[in-house]
Amino acid sequence: MPSIVTFLGKGGTGRTTSAIATAKKLATAGKKVLLIGQDSSPAWGMALGMKPSCDPQEMETNLAVVQLNSTVLLEKNWSEVKQLEAQYLRSPILKQVYGQELGIIPGMDVALALNAIREYYQSNKYDAIIYDGSGGIDPLRMFGMPEILSWYFRRFRGIFTESDIVKTLSPFVGPVTSAVLNTTWTANDITSNTDNPATRMLENGTEALSQGNVVAYLVTTPNPTALATAKYLWGSAQQIGLQVGGVLVNQGQSTDDISANFAPLTVSSLPSLDDSNWQALIAGLPAMSGKVDLPKPTEFVMAERKIKVFLPGFDKKEVKLTQYGPEITIEAGDQRRNITLPPGWRGSSVTGAKFQNGYLEVTVG
Structure with a gap:
């Protein structure tokens, strides 16, 4: 690819x-x-x-x-969508709508x-x-x-x-x-x-x-x-x-x-x-070779039951962490990241979190 x-x-x-x-x-x-x-x-x-x-x-x-x-x-496929709508719904709602409009x-x-x-x-x-x-x-x-x-x-x-x-x-x-x-x-x-x-x-x-x-x-x-x-x-x-x-x-x-x-x-x-x-x-320009060997955005440290999230450009006050079942949501800036816990950690809760050197380290009990 x-x-x-x-x-x-x-x-x-x-x-x-x-x-x-x-x-x-x-x-x-x-x-x-x-x-x-x-x-x-x-x-x-x-x-x-x-x-x-x-x-x-x-x-x-x-x-x-x-x-x-x-x-x-x-509008690329709009005419086809209208034909399909007319075919599958008895009262077409798109008939008088034109892609150009x-x-x-x-x-x-x-x-x-x-x-x-x-x-x-x-x-x-x-x-x-x-x-x-x-x-x-x-x-x-x-x-x-x-x-x-x-x-x-x-x-x-x-x-x-x-x-x-x-x-x-x-x-x-x-x-x-x-x-x-x-x-x-x-x-x-x-x-x-x-x-x-x-x-x-x-x-x-x-x-x-x-x-x-x-x-x-x-x-x-x-x-x-x-x-x-x-x-x-x-x-x-x-x-x-x-x-x-x-x-x-x-x-x-x-x-x-x-x-x-x-x-x-x-x-x-x-x-x-x-x-x-x-x-x-x-x-x-650099090599622009495609894949790069740099810190991954998210890393699971299985032996320590930790999740390391790389968040350069943010400080502790700008980061919010919540958990909903097997998913952890991290808010930073204008973005959210949803992290699903590995199968072996399902049913566990977050027991600690610290922010240092650009990383958010989350510990799961």
Whole structure:
């Protein structure tokens, strides 16, 4: 399966140029690369030096480019959804709705982008996918969506099972998910306690993060605000289980203080892009090899019955821990992380917790 590389940082720090340079670097090394841009404005095309399309198009050897457009993604299969709705419900409610008229509900663009990335990921056409998103909390919520949805399914499955709307629309669930999500679910798949396609799909998304198939790089400048934002996003990335591979410092040189502040990450200083001459910028990038050997977001120390959660950028006052049955929820910043206890620890409760050196250490009795 391909590796996915994304970039996190404050606006104006050079995320997009870093993403383009990374795509060029990997393509030059012989990897088949897809560069995905979330920005639908002309600015992204100007940075590329070409007008991108909503379908992948070749930019140079081994490098394809696609620009995500939420409206296009939403209306992509709308006509098919309306036909299915007319087939499975006696009183069609979508007949007079046109894809071109649909508004994007807040948060829907994130879900649509995640599904597009999933389809490109599963196509096996590419060795690497470079995602140039907004760089802030939104892409973290996007990559963390499978785990969050899985949590909701687990907690509220009983409510879904008894819901009249689910019972009414149950014949419609499978065809619609087939058309929109390129998969096939039924109402039972959503509400069943046993293994099912819905659960497997969400677990696969979570597993892609935990196995290091998705790696983020922090992009910053020497500016204190940019550095603080990068460190906050580092800790937030750990909350969803996303590995951070290193730090890219644009518009200035790294210092000993910056390196110490982001240890044990590797910090690379990048030159400014000069007249679309990408070579110097490409040469300054780290290897970008995909998987990284760094502290894991969550580690179980079985012999000591401890869970170590890596939370750089936060202090003790910003971290909250609660337990609900076999699940422990850790809140830090604007993110939550749900950790399921190993089978041998089920029925046990948290007996202690301490925060030191960027780690939250939880002891289970």
